[in-house]
Amino acid sequence: MTRVPAAVDVVLPCLNEAAALPAVLSQFPPGYHAIVVDNGSTDGTAAVAAALGATVLHEPRRGYGAAVHTGIEHAATDIVCVLDADGSMSPAVLPAMVAPVATGRARLAVGRRIPAGRGVWPWHARAGNAVLAWLLRRRGLQVRDIGPIRAFRREDLLALGVTDRGFGYPLELLLRAAEAGWAVSEVDIDYLPRAAGTRSKVSGSVRGTLRAARDMAGVLR
Numbered sequence: 001m002t003r004v005p006a007a008v009d010v011v012l013p014c015l016n017e018a019a020a021l022p023a024v025l026s027q028f029p030p031g032y033h034a035i036v037v038d039n040g041s042t043d044g045t046a047a048v049a050a051a052l053g054a055t056v057l058h059e060p061r062r063g064y065g066a067a068v069h070t071g072i073e074h075a076a077t078d079i080v081c082v083l084d085a086d087g088s089m090s091p092a093v094l095p096a097m098v099a100p101v102a103t104g105r106a107r108l109a110v111g112r113r114i115p116a117g118r119g120v121w122p123w124h125a126r127a128g129n130a131v132l133a134w135l136l137r138r139r140g141l142q143v144r145d146i147g148p149i150r151a152f153r154r155e156d157l158l159a160l161g162v163t164d165r166g167f168g169y170p171l172e173l174l175l176r177a178a179e180a181g182w183a184v185s186e187v188d189i190d191y192l193p194r195a196a197g198t199r200s201k202v203s204g205s206v207r208g209t210l211r212a213a214r215d216m217a218g219v220l221r
Helices: 020-027 047-052 065-074 089-104 123-138 154-160 169-179 206-220
Strands: 008-014 032-038 055-058 078-082 109-115 150-153 185-191
Touching: 008 065, 008 089, 020 169, 032 065, 047 154, 055 065, 055 154, 065 078, 065 154, 065 169, 078 089, 078 154, 089 109, 089 150, 089 185, 109 169, 123 169, 150 154, 154 169, 169 185
Parallel strands: 008 032, 008 078, 032 055, 109 185
Antiparallel strands: 078 150, 109 150
16 A cells, blocks of 8 residues: 655746646645745746745746755655646646655656647657657666656755756756666656646747757766
């Protein structure tokens, strides 16, 4: 039987996600608490999150990894999750992500995105993701996605010493987990259309994808 944690903090790195947060936070399972890390939003993201009961942190250094790392440092629970705040992944999947970590079957659980419809995952982002996942498999880590949803024990994650503070953070995390011999569980999740009024900082444009590719290439070097 799965040992269900009494509480799990969920880090949501945010840059202009005010339009998505009401729906996202309303879907949190009981016992899961949102830590919204505002990364320089100009649309009132922080105020919306606070009004909805989330813990709100402000990270002035721009970058996905900077926001995620700050959230993890401030988390108070043993097991912590990271989730995008744009509505593309339902918080309802979080218990399935936590289960392998809570039972000891894995040190890290990551989501494998399954597009819920055509156009959800642009070709340029999907192609780049496939190449990175292939490189990871060549290094012995059997994953098929470099996804933005994951679960882990807080102290384990901090001990890995991930240093990237940009878009290379997820890739460096997986590389360090592989080097440390971690068991990694990949959980299939539905990849949904983003909330109206939001845009992915990576797959929302070719420019965003190229910036992410630059950061990740630096990690691989």
